[in-house]
Amino acid sequence: MFMKSLQRQAIRFNSTVAKSTASRALSNAYIGKIESRWTSLPKEDQQTLIEELKARMELPWQELTPAEKKAAYYISFGEWGPRRPLYAPGQKSQIFWLVAGTVLGSIAVFVGLKVFAEPEAPKTLNREWQEASDEYLKSKNANPFTGYSQIQ
Known part of the structure; x- marks a missing residue:
């Protein structure tokens, strides 16, 4: 009996119903101009945003909005963290x-x-x-x- 309930929960978790929250697009206010706000965001908010974008990227990429694509690109390859430039523009x-x-x-x-x-x-x-x-x-x-x- 216990095993059957675990199997039902696993099936329910793996179904498309569980992923319906990921199919909803993230708002532009939430991810817009992420380049200027990223370093000032708290670490918890950064991790939350990364997880939400990961969930969105599991869907077909045609369903992503341009703002989500920009945010995903910036988070993956942007100039923050280890990719931050060593010198500011006038320092060289x-x-x-x-x-x-x-x-x-x-x-x-x-x-x-x-x-x-x-x-x-x-x-x-x-x-x-x-x-x-x-x-x-x-x-x-x-x-x-x-x-x-x-x-x-």
């Missing part, structure tokens, strides 16, 4: 100019320090220092690959 140029200004500023600081902080060359770059270091390396037989310790 702002980022470019900030980076360019920072690079030019660092070059200016480098050149300013190079010119004004140390105007004379270091003493290790003159010719006498280089010859003295070569003689020292020869006396210690250092760096065998360039000839200081090779026997000629």
Whole structure:
């Protein structure tokens, strides 16, 4: 007896009567301009709308209204959630100019320090220092690959 009642309920659930609520079109006020309202909707309302559109999309697609098709497309492929753009429309140029200004500023600081902080060359770059270091390396037989310790 119990099994028969479960079977009747399963048949009733799978019948077209149970899906009659999905055959009713969603109102344009409910799904119209969803692109501008989607991010401000609470999560519960978003899930409800997704479930109602799923139920509508189980029907033939010719029965969907254009507003329902737009809403389904936006929910599936719109710029929200993980598909939200990383930068707003004016941010890319702002980022470019900030980076360019920072690079030019660092070059200016480098050149300013190079010119004004140390105007004379270091003493290790003159010719006498280089010859003295070569003689020292020869006396210690250092760096065998360039000839200081090779026997000629």
